Amino acid sequence: MSCLMKFFKFCCITTFVLLLIVAATFVAIYFTILKPKNPEMVMQPVELEGFSLTSILPPILHVKLGVTVTVDNHNYGSFKYENGTTYIKYRETVVAEALIEGDTLPARAKHNISTTVNLSADKLVLNRDFLMDYNSGWLNVTSTTMLHGRVKVLKLFKMKATTYSNCDTSIDLKNQTSVSFCNHKIKY
Ligand SMILES: *[C@@H]1O[C@H](CO)[C@@H](O)[C@H](O)[C@H]1NC(C)=O
Ligand SMILES: *[C@@H]1O[C@H](CO)[C@@H](O)[C@H](O)[C@H]1NC(C)=O
Ligand SMILES: *[C@@H]1O[C@H](CO)[C@@H](O)[C@H](O)[C@H]1NC(C)=O
Ligand SMILES: *[C@@H]1O[C@H](CO)[C@@H](O)[C@H](O)[C@H]1NC(C)=O
Numbered sequence: 001m002s003c004l005m006k007f008f009k010f011c012c013i014t015t016f017v018l019l020l021i022v023a024a025t026f027v028a029i030y031f032t033i034l035k036p037k038n039p040e041m042v043m044q045p046v047e048l049e050g051f052s053l054t055s056i057l058p059p060i061l062h063v064k065l066g067v068t069v070t071v072d073n074h075n076y077g078s079f080k081y082e083n084g085t086t087y088i089k090y091r092e093t094v095v096a097e098a099l100i101e102g103d104t105l106p107a108r109a110k111h112n113i114s115t116t117v118n119l120s121a122d123k124l125v126l127n128r129d130f131l132m133d134y135n136s137g138w139l140n141v142t143s144t145t146m147l148h149g150r151v152k153v154l155k156l157f158k159m160k161a162t163t164y165s166n167c168d169t170s171i172d173l174k175n176q177t178s179v180s181f182c183n184h185k186i187k188y
């Protein structure tokens with residue numbers, strides 16, 4: 001009788017310890033592999049790819065901006081993001097926009113989406129501040145991209161994320177170079 005009791009006690013303890021190990025293993029796997037992690041969708045500094053101002057009256061202006069968004073998926077699952085748009089604003093007025101085409105990134109992959117945007121002269125020059133900016137030697141534009149997507153790990157764990165990227169670009173009219181400052185934030 002006492003022998004049987006001892007056997008049951010041993011069985012109980014062994015089972016309990018095994019269950020603990022299995023549970024700990026699952027928790028560890030969840031936090032290292034399965035748990036969805038924040039995907040990154042970040043705009044790179046906007047580049048000035050072309051600029052020409054051949055005349056002020058009548059205005060003949062061509063500005064070509066290169067926009068690159070880097071999408072980085074740290075997950076052991078795919079990340080699908082939807083179509084998005086980059087808006088270029090000049091003094092609070094949207095002067096151009098470009099499509100950021102949606103795609104699916106496989107597990108632990110990273111890629112760049114690049115587009116070029118042409119700024120239309122009429123929209124810029126119609127702005128009553130244009131001449132003032134022209135005289136100051138700087139043309140400043142703001143680019144904004146919002147992207148929305150979801151992470152899926154093993155069809156079980158899902159996470160939605162929306163990112164907002166912003167770049168302030170100053171175009172130096174004298175030597176036709178540009179500097180950009182970007183920042184971004186993410187929302188779930
Ligand atoms: C995304 O944009 C492309 C190109 O304009 C279009 O063909 C596609 O239907 C769009 N997808 C969605 C989900 O709107
Ligand atoms: C994406 O673009 C950035 C900046 O232009 C560059 O540093 C990076 O190497 C590119 N990454 C890939 C995966 O092409
Ligand atoms: C921008 O303008 C250039 C010529 O000025 C043209 O070749 C190019 O296709 C245009 N790009 C877009 C996206 O409209
Ligand atoms: C445009 O950017 C330049 C350089 O960053 C800055 O000195 C200037 O004040 C800005 N102009 C306007 C109108 O914001």
Ligand SMILES: *[C@@H]1O[C@H](CO)[C@@H](O)[C@H](O)[C@H]1NC(C)=O
Nearest residue numbers: 137172173174175176177178
């Ligand atoms: C362009 O001019 C600005 C000052 O006007 C200077 O800070 C900048 O370094 C120049 N860029 C190049 C590439 O020469």
